[in-house]
Amino acid sequence: MLNKVDVIARILAEKSRDICLEKGAVYAPANIALCKYWGKRDAQLNLPVTPSLSISLAEKGSHFAFEVIDADKDRLTLNGKTVTEDNDFYQRLFSFINLFRGVKAFPCLHVRINSTIPIAAGLASSASGFASVVKGLDALYGWQLTRSELSILARLGSGSACRSLWSGFVEWQQGIRDDGMDSLGIPLKTIWPQLRIGLWIISSEKKTISSREAMAITKQTSPFYTLWPQQVASDLAEIKTALTHKDFISLGEASERNALFMHETMLMATPSITYNTPQSIECRKQIWQLRRDHLPVYFTQDAGPNLKVLFLEENTRDVLQLFPQMEIIQPFAK
Secondary structure, rough: OOOHHHHHHHOOOOOOOOOOOOOOEEEEEEEEEEEOOEEEOOOOOOOEEEEEEEEEEEEEEEEEEEEEEOOOEEEEOOOOOOOOOOOOOHHHHHHHHHHHHOOOOOOOOEEEEEEEOOOOOOOOHHHHEEEEEEEEHHHHHHOOOOHHHHHHHHHOOOOOHHHOOOEEEEEEOOOOOOOOOOOOEOOOOOOOOEEEEEEOOOOOOOOOHHHHHHHHHHHHOOOOOHHHHHHHHHHHHHHHHHHHOHHHHHHHHHHHHHHHHHHHHHOOOOOOOOOHHHHHHHHHHHHHHHHHHOOOOOEEOOOOOOEEEEEEHHHHHHHHHHHOOOOOEEOOOO
């Protein structure tokens, strides 16, 4: 069975071992899944049970700066603050970077990450984070990897990171190969300038249970999980058709239904898992009331309490009047 280092070695087999840049900086956007990734067929390589589809969050993501240093250990600065070796974030980041050191030896780095979204709060910070890491290493060595190759490498750090190499809509192809070389992000051609996403931040605190752990528990114990692949197939088909025809109602209905099914599937696991808070539930009710009042607004929700609200540009004023605290994202801003 292949491991992560095997996959990295395969992609970098003919690439340079020489440092190209002493320092540099890259950026990768976060992405929000409209059709969710929930469950792995291979936990080692982060291969999914189903395909998924996301939209990027433009300026919300991870700025990754690196500098080669003469030191005996790596350094990390996160949002302007020094992070020590005993920190979980430090360990996860450099454990991933060390996979590449198993293939291409390189000196210690000082990594500076500035995240424009809360970390580990269900806002896809790991997706943008690991996508920015592989882009940074590509710049460090001047490998000039394709974005498809970077997508495969980013997936090894965090599954959803494979969708953060592009802006706009991206489909993560499930793939069937054991080595995962056909499991990667594919950008879609749809551009929808009128689409808006509202970030409804209920909590920026770290989640009580990681997505990785919750995903495994759900897959192993929830009686609803056997229905999940069929639900994804139906929702994904509807979402892709909605994107083709710019049918916002169908897009909103399928995206919200997919999120609700995922959360109900978690709720039926043993032990039961919920990321909802009383405020999350209240926010959902307010959005449902808006639709009863004929305002087309929908939500999606990942593994966290925070909601992402979908609406069109023409309804921005009404949405902001009701939710002035909401931050509005224009995914296709020029």
